[in-house]
Amino acid sequence: MLICLDAGHGGKDPGACGAYSKEKDIALTAVLMLGSLLDELGFDIMYTRTTDTYVNLIERAKLANNAKANLFISIHCNSAADKTACGTEVLCYDVCDEANSIQTFLTSETGLKNRGIKIRKDLAVLNCTSMTAVLAELAFISNPAEEALLNNAAWLERNMTAIAKAVCKCFGIPYLIKDTVPAVTETVISINGEDKKVRRILKDGENYIRLRDLESIINISYNAADKKVSVSPK
Numbered sequence: 001m002l003i004c005l006d007a008g009h010g011g012k013d014p015g016a017c018g019a020y021s022k023e024k025d026i027a028l029t030a031v032l033m034l035g036s037l038l039d040e041l042g043f044d045i046m047y048t049r050t051t052d053t054y055v056n057l058i059e060r061a062k063l064a065n066n067a068k069a070n071l072f073i074s075i076h077c078n079s080a081a082d083k084t085a086c087g088t089e090v091l092c093y094d095v096c097d098e099a100n101s102i103q104t105f106l107t108s109e110t111g112l113k114n115r116g117i118k119i120r121k122d123l124a125v126l127n128c129t130s131m132t133a134v135l136a137e138l139a140f141i142s143n144p145a146e147e148a149l150l151n152n153a154a155w156l157e158r159n160m161t162a163i164a165k166a167v168c169k170c171f172g173i174p175y176l177i178k179d180t181v182p183a184v185t186e187t188v189i190s191i192n193g194e195d196k197k198v199r200r201i202l203k204d205g206e207n208y209i210r211l212r213d214l215e216s217i218i219n220i221s222y223n224a225a226d227k228k229v230s231v232s233p234k
């Protein structure tokens with residue numbers, strides 16, 4: 001079962017901006033947490049982006065279509081001019097079990113206002129994807145209390161666990177997971193005195209930094225012939 005995970009926005013498109021955080025960063029952190037969870041549950045995972053890059057909406061749908069993904073899940077934060085607007089909603093092209101289930105699990109986990117399922121025929125990631133596609137608006141980044149939640153890793157993990165449970169329910173797969181969700185945080189690597197931020201994944205008591213994340217800050221190459229990894233500053 002292949003799940004395509006889509007972190008909303010990215011690169012030149014920050015998405016909605018709160019007082020101190022951007023939707024694109026929260027969406028990416030959340031999607032990587034969800035991917036780790038679903039991977040542990042035995043799902044095959046693909047991402048439309050795993051770094052802070054811009055991928056246009058049609059391209060995101062095409063990636064999922066070409067890979068014949070079984071389900072597409074897009075993660076976003078909501079925003080409104082009215083700073084009191086709050087709650088969780090799930091967008092979909094047509095009402096489906098996946099949307100209902102994700103909305104139910106999310107709101108029962110967090111207790112945020114249930115804004116329900118919204119039918120959206122106009123969104124490319126929903127109308128250009130050939131598989132069931134849902135877009136979760138976790139909370140309002142424009143609402144100060146909800147922006148604080150969105151920036152709380154433990155809260156985000158609870159949300160992603162809720163989505164993983166919903167996905168399991170839809171595919172009739174038991175939710176069995178050995179470990180807690182890996183904590184994803186940032187760490188700083190100093191290269192020639194210049195500090196660069198990189199994602200750090202804590203799993204089974206060990207810290208991991210992924211090669212693809214390191215590639216964004218240093219030149220790194222692997223020579224299969226002599227099994228040598230070469231590293232140099234960018």
Ligand SMILES: [Zn+2]
Pocket residue numbers: 008009015016023076077
């Ligand atoms: Zn968005």
